[in-house]
Amino acid sequence: LQTFYRRMQEEGPTLLLVQDHAGHVFGGFASANWHMADRYYGTGESFVFRFRRPMPKPVVSLSQQMQHFASACSHLGAKDAEREAAQRAIDEAVKLLKEWQPKVREHAERGD
Numbered sequence: 001l002q003t004f005y006r007r008m009q010e011e012g013p014t015l016l017l018v019q020d021h022a023g024h025v026f027g028g029f030a031s032a033n034w035h036m037a038d039r040y041y042g043t044g045e046s047f048v049f050r051f052r053r054p055m056p057k058p059v060v061s062l063s064q065q066m067q068h069f070a071s072a073c074s075h076l077g078a079k080d081a082e083r084e085a086a087q088r089a090i091d092e093a094v095k096l097l098k099e100w101q102p103k104v105r106e107h108a109e110r111g112d
Contacts, residue, residue: 022054031046
């Protein structure tokens with residue numbers, strides 16, 4: 001959790017998506033910068049959510065993730081490499097979400 005806070009500080013509004021091992025998807029939107037606190041904070045625009053049904057899990061091996069990151073690090077400075085890796089992760093997430101849309105519609109139509 002400390003790593004998450006360190007990487008997210010000063011990032012501004014954030015959409016967080018999490019998928020557990022059973023395929024359940026949940027997350028939240030944070031309208032304010034992330035920081036550790038002993039109580040709720042934000043603008044009132046923040047929210048959490050969960051999908052009602054488990055979703056198919058995308059498969060990207062850890063070795064593939066590390067290869068992408070190592071490649072970025074070797075070509076760019078450390079700070080630029082982190083930004084590049086984050087952008088690739090975001091692009092992959094958007095691509096996967098677009099691929100999931102038909103599956104989600106199909107599940108909803110079947111009433112699974």
